[in-house]
Amino acid sequence: MNDYFRNKIQKELENIKDMECQNLINELKKEPYYLENKLERYLEYSKVNNKKKIKDIIREVNSNRDFPFYHHLISAEPSKKELILVNKYYYLKDNYIPPLVEMEKNYAQGLNRKITKETYYYFKAMVNKARQDKIILYSVSGFRSYEYQKKLYQDYVLKDGEKVADTYSARAGHSEHETGYAIDINTTFSSAHFEDSKEFLWLQKNASKYGFILRYPQDKENITGFKFEPWHYRFVGIKVAQYLKVHALTLEEYYAYFVENK
Numbered sequence: 001m002n003d004y005f006r007n008k009i010q011k012e013l014e015n016i017k018d019m020e021c022q023n024l025i026n027e028l029k030k031e032p033y034y035l036e037n038k039l040e041r042y043l044e045y046s047k048v049n050n051k052k053k054i055k056d057i058i059r060e061v062n063s064n065r066d067f068p069f070y071h072h073l074i075s076a077e078p079s080k081k082e083l084i085l086v087n088k089y090y091y092l093k094d095n096y097i098p099p100l101v102e103m104e105k106n107y108a109q110g111l112n113r114k115i116t117k118e119t120y121y122y123f124k125a126m127v128n129k130a131r132q133d134k135i136i137l138y139s140v141s142g143f144r145s146y147e148y149q150k151k152l153y154q155d156y157v158l159k160d161g162e163k164v165a166d167t168y169s170a171r172a173g174h175s176e177h178e179t180g181y182a183i184d185i186n187t188t189f190s191s192a193h194f195e196d197s198k199e200f201l202w203l204q205k206n207a208s209k210y211g212f213i214l215r216y217p218q219d220k221e222n223i224t225g226f227k228f229e230p231w232h233y234r235f236v237g238i239k240v241a242q243y244l245k246v247h248a249l250t251l252e253e254y255y256a257y258f259v260e261n262k
């Protein structure tokens with residue numbers, strides 16, 4: 001083949017590539033949670049994940065999943081209050097302690113009975129309403145300090161190894177329990193099958209009315225980085241909780257578009 005044809009073919013290939021790229025950009029821009037400042041990352045990510053749906057490219061990049069867990073560290077923002085995001089990318093400092101109140105014993109068991117004031121206010125309202133419906137709810141774990149989380153995670157690593165421990169326990173600085181806005185309700189044992197209980201069904205129906213979300217749903221492990229935890233609820237306020245429920249969004253996705261993007 002002579003140079004003339006070689007160049008011609010090369011040029012045509014480039015044109016096709018440009019057109020494909022432009023089509024992809026157009027598709028990306030049509031998505032509801034598209035973020036202009038992440039365009040390059042969407043394009044990079046779709047190059048290596050060309051079988052993924054456009055919606056998932058957006059969802060995953062917005063949740064930083066184009067980086068491996070714990071490899072793209074961002075300082076968490078306590079100023080965001082109940083919308084703070086803490087996960088395998090966003091971390092809190094080792095000395096972080098939010099303002100806390102202690103839950104009364106008829107609302108909480110165990111050692112970690114502290115929680116932020118507004119979380120407690122809405123949790124109490126929810127527990128009281130549940131009792132009227134003959135559903136008994138109580139906290140088994142509220143706020144946990146960095147040091148406490150560190151010990152907890154290390155114990156799990158000793159028991160199950162790092163890889164398995166990472167699927168169900170957060171490393172210190174990366175646990176939502178350090179924010180004071182998360183509560184484990186009634187159990188933390190997957191062997192308890194809390195998802196099959198009437199208490200879980202009640203929460204499915206009612207938690208968002210009190211501003212709580214099921215933080216680690218069954219089908220969102222790839223986004224949240226955690227296995228399904230039917231007992232772990234996170235206070236985000238009523239409006240946001242209802243939005244997340246209606247749109248089946250995780251806090252990661254919501255945060256990228258509505259909180260960080262502001």
Ligand SMILES: [Zn+2]
Binds near residue numbers: 141177182183
């Ligand atoms: Zn939890």
